[in-house]
Amino acid sequence: MEFTWQNVLIVYLLMINLIALVVYGWDKICAMQDWWRVQEFSLFIVALLGGGIGALLAMKLFRHKTLHAKFKIGIPLILLLQIVGAVYVYYQLNFNS
Numbered sequence: 001m002e003f004t005w006q007n008v009l010i011v012y013l014l015m016i017n018l019i020a021l022v023v024y025g026w027d028k029i030c031a032m033q034d035w036w037r038v039q040e041f042s043l044f045i046v047a048l049l050g051g052g053i054g055a056l057l058a059m060k061l062f063r064h065k066t067l068h069a070k071f072k073i074g075i076p077l078i079l080l081l082q083i084v085g086a087v088y089v090y091y092q093l094n095f096n097s
Helices: 005-033 040-062 069-095
Strands: none
Touching: 005 040, 040 069
């Protein structure tokens, strides 16, 4: 794989989404075992850092945080904003070059 900013971005997004999936999964395990939980702030941060797909997938896969309005609305909204931002950047780079 060539070392370009596009490839670095793809690897970053794959990793942050995997991290989001693992963190949400770990929080679900902690909830079921009555252990210390991952802070909700941290769950949102990992989604904001580019892990929106992983967070939403984890919510559906583990049925975790799906009844909380701030997650039910917030995570899809974060993902939507990330997609809109990615499309905007893509078109800016392609039309300005």
